[in-house]
Amino acid sequence: MIALLPWLGLVLLGIGMMQWGAARAAVLLQALRDRWGLPATAGGALMGIATAAPETAVNLSSAAFGWPDIGLGAALGSNVPALPLAVLLSWLATRLRPEAVPPPEVQPQVMEVQALPYLGVVLLLAALTLPPPIAGLQPVDGLVLCAAFAGYIAHALLRRPWVEQAPMPPGVAGRAAIGVPAIGLGALASVVGAQHVGAPLGVPDMVVGLFAIGLLCALPESWSAWRFTRDGKPTVAIAAVMGDGIVSLTVALLPLAVMGASVGDAAIYALNIGFLVAVLAAYAIRNHRRRGQAMGPGFVAFLCAGYIAYLGATAVLLRR
Template structure:
């Protein structure tokens, strides 16, 4: 048994490093693509979210095909509750260790103009992130609640899958269109395109095998599927996004890097749930489900409030980042109390 666990932990480690490499290949191409299409920094987070959400889509597809939908459902919830405090923390640390005067991103230029010698004391995020991304994401969660919580149709059914797919198309469409400007002419090299494509592939493949490894660990430890999805699979599927967020924020794209988590979560609660809906997934532990859902909604609400908190500059200060992290610890405590 110990040999088996050690083997899958090794696979897990290799997969995570592979996903890290893939995430690092995306920073520059995503910035160029946003400039070429004339998209705002907030809308640029949509691309980051799609790439970063590939682990959730992969594990949910595998869960549906293998008739272990509870793992996929737990993965979606676990990843989304953890991802916001984790990514905001990573983005804050990345900003605090970045010399903004050496970066060419428009967010870093603005930060450098305000404080030309030091790293920003605050993680700056444009307020449009709230109206374009965070509030529409909260509306997506309201839709998921309506589709899955009421007793007559509790769980995921095929009709829910179609409705969630349409919801994501509306979400992504409004984010890409709002605030669009005239695009710029940018030069693409064959090597740059090749590395970007390779990065997406390696990110997806690495994430997939990382999640497959955690599935094996769930079986080895003998824990329930939903709990394994919440805390093992869900946690591991956030790691590639963590690497992507760090890399993109370090490149000076503070808003795009920090808002990518919102678009990722929107994908997770729409597109990534579609495979589960098509095979029909019931909710076996309703108390665990609705408690997790409550914290799932609380995270974007905190995200929204904190961005608007400071009248001088929107974003996250140190105490807000700490509050985000503490909220996840409260979630862990409540879930442990529910389980035991």
């Protein structure tokens, strides 16, 4: 076990580098959103492109090394806890304030612009990868997923109403340019480290990707929900998480589709897909057509209980 510590450290270092670079890219895209006067839901779509950059880089690295299940697991592992964590942290951001404030509410437009497209992407991915005759990712699947992303981003960016434009802060483009190579190097480090942690322990690559990379990538991304909600932007917080999920399950999977990646553990994979469908369906059912989504204690408890049940089901499948 002691011999695995340097590799685990490499995973953590790689994830830290990816998040450092993605944060700088996110600042640039947020500045562009303000510069163009795009609505909050469109801002979430742009932020999702930046925050999903680590998953894209991990997929490139895992495909290059011939470990596709690490990339596929990382993509799912960053999606599954993201929305429950973001909702929990958004609620805590208001509950822990000294003054009494109501639970945060997400604008109803998120349902049409983010939640329903996200659910559609998850169902599309399931249809492309789960049926036995066509199980796995093929190049044509990558084209279909990229087309789905193109439709989503066009719908998000062309939506009205637009808001007041703001000037671009100085230096954001330069900082983003420095962040991009950090994302690539971090992905290489995390993939190599994760494989060297999981292989000696006999842990499947998909599970390594789920919990050694995906979960750790989701933590700082979801933590941004706290900051956005504290700044009075809960809609941006949830829209960014959903936008990240859409990107990571469409264009980010293109490297794995090009190499024709198979699904290593179909049961674990199906469990993750099923959990995402259940969470997004619950969001849709609870969303009010006019008031949007209130992130109160009941909804928080429901999502957290669901994630705990997911962890229990994963443990059962691993013991089979």
